[in-house]
Amino acid sequence: MALNPFLVEIDRYMLDCSAKGLSPKTLKSYEQTLRLFARYLLDNFEIDDVKSVKAEHIQAYIRSIEERGKFTVSAEESPVNYPERRVDFGKPVSKTTIANYVRNIKAFYSHLYSEQLIRSNPLKDLKNVKPERKIKVMLEDNELKQFFRSFDVSKFDQYRDWVIARLIFDSGARIGEILEVVPSDIDLRSNAILLRKTKSGKQRFVYFSQKTRNHLKSWIAFKDRYTDCNYLFPTNRGTKHRIEGVERSFRLRSRDVGLQITPHLLRNNFAKRYLINGGDLATLSRLLGHASVEVTSQIYLDFADKEVMKKYRQHSPLENLDI
Numbered sequence: 001m002a003l004n005p006f007l008v009e010i011d012r013y014m015l016d017c018s019a020k021g022l023s024p025k026t027l028k029s030y031e032q033t034l035r036l037f038a039r040y041l042l043d044n045f046e047i048d049d050v051k052s053v054k055a056e057h058i059q060a061y062i063r064s065i066e067e068r069g070k071f072t073v074s075a076e077e078s079p080v081n082y083p084e085r086r087v088d089f090g091k092p093v094s095k096t097t098i099a100n101y102v103r104n105i106k107a108f109y110s111h112l113y114s115e116q117l118i119r120s121n122p123l124k125d126l127k128n129v130k131p132e133r134k135i136k137v138m139l140e141d142n143e144l145k146q147f148f149r150s151f152d153v154s155k156f157d158q159y160r161d162w163v164i165a166r167l168i169f170d171s172g173a174r175i176g177e178i179l180e181v182v183p184s185d186i187d188l189r190s191n192a193i194l195l196r197k198t199k200s201g202k203q204r205f206v207y208f209s210q211k212t213r214n215h216l217k218s219w220i221a222f223k224d225r226y227t228d229c230n231y232l233f234p235t236n237r238g239t240k241h242r243i244e245g246v247e248r249s250f251r252l253r254s255r256d257v258g259l260q261i262t263p264h265l266l267r268n269n270f271a272k273r274y275l276i277n278g279g280d281l282a283t284l285s286r287l288l289g290h291a292s293v294e295v296t297s298q299i300y301l302d303f304a305d306k307e308v309m310k311k312y313r314q315h316s317p318l319e320n321l322d323i
Contacts (some may be wrong), residue, residue, distance in 0.1 A: 004038065004042070004048045005048055005049040005050070006038045006041065006042075006047070006048050006049055006050055007035070007038055009050050009112065009117065010031065010034045010035060010038065010108075013030075013034070013108055013111055013112075014027060014030065014031050016111065017030060021201050023176065023199060025176070025243075029100065029104060030104050030107070030108070033100070033101050033104040033105060034104065034105065034108055036101075037058075037061060037101075037105055040061050040064065041053065041057060041061075044060070044064075045057060050109075050112055050117065050118060051118055051119075053109075053122055053123075054122045055122050055123060055125070055126050058102070058105060058123060058126060059126075062098060062101075062102065062129070065093050065097075065098055065101065066092070066093065066098070068093075095129060095130065098129050099128060099129040099130065102126070102128055102129050103128060105123065106123050106126065106128075109121050109122065109123045109124075110123075110124075136265060136268045136269075137265070138269060138272055139259075139261070139265070139269050143257075143259055144169070144269075146257040146259065147165070147253065147254050147257060147259055147261050148162065148165065148166065149257075150253040150254065150256050150257050151165075151253055156223075156226060156236045157235070157236055157249070158249070158253075159219070159222065160219070160223070160233050160234075160241070161246060161249040161250070161253070163215050163216065163219045163233070164178060164233055164246060164263075165250065165263075165266060166211075166212055166215060167208060167212055167216070168263055168266040168267055168270065169266045169267075169269065169270050170208045170209050170211075170212045170270070171193065171206040171207060171208050171212075171270070171287070172206060172267055172270040172271060172274070172284075172287050172288050173193070173195060173206045173267070173289075174198075174199060174263075174264075174267060174289070175243055175246055175247075175263035175264070175267075176197075176199070176243055177195045177197065177198050177199070177289075178195075178232075178233065179231070179233055179240065179241050179242070179243065179246070180195070180196065180197040180231075181193060181195070181196075181231070181232040181233070182230050182231055182232060183220055183230075183232055185232075186216065186232070188213055188216070188217065190207075191207055191208050191209070191210065191212075191213050192205050192206070192207050192208075193205065193206050193207075193208065195289070198289050199289060200289055200291065202289075204286065204289055206287055207287075219232075220232070243263075246263055247262060247263060250262055250263060267288075268299070271284060271288060271296070271299050272299060274287075275299065275300075276310060281293050281296050281297060284296055284299075
């Protein structure tokens, strides 16, 4: 069977992306998007090379995504994991997902053009799809207490994930960044953690409270009795913990108390509470590892009316002046 030239270029592109140090999650997103697009082009237009693609092909692809529904197409001939059994099988694909697909495909074609593998970029004038923005909820104090109390800290895995949850909420670090931490990255004198492997590729410090310092000390002593794994948060088998494992743990624990909590939601709530308590955007942007303050400012769009009211009452110009 002859090689598909389109797939060959995808493989070369993925090697280039990997060499740039992109995260495994980003690499997976790129490859999945491009292989699905290649499958669509072959099945619907008999196109198997990158030079034959035009803007109308990706426009047709976007329409097909909107019409087909989730998990109804696989990049491989033999899909696994029984996608038809998923509760969201066939449901509409979100604008955010479509926006990511378009962005990934455009990045691929920009690469092909910059490497002079194509004479012109057929997608350079294609407009990006505006992703839908879902408001992230502000967790109430009692909800946070319920969530943290749902962990059975007498068990290795739940104790570990309880400490992880508290660290995310206290520092604002991403879950993927936390799982890369080793004990030597932690400075217990200044209550700081050096994040060496970050989304941006740039190292940064995050900080934690005295409460979290005490929990980290206790956790390190506990885990060292059961494993010699160098990661701060290993599995109970002594291997590296995975993002999916933490997400599943949070989902189970929060479901037990009628909530839906993810690592990213805790990070977002850290940011909201930091701002409500008087923190500034520039500092928050550095703590979160955002590329710019403009990205951080989007958090304000998540504030509900009662949160805006609370922040106003804390910082009312007239209320805080004796006039």
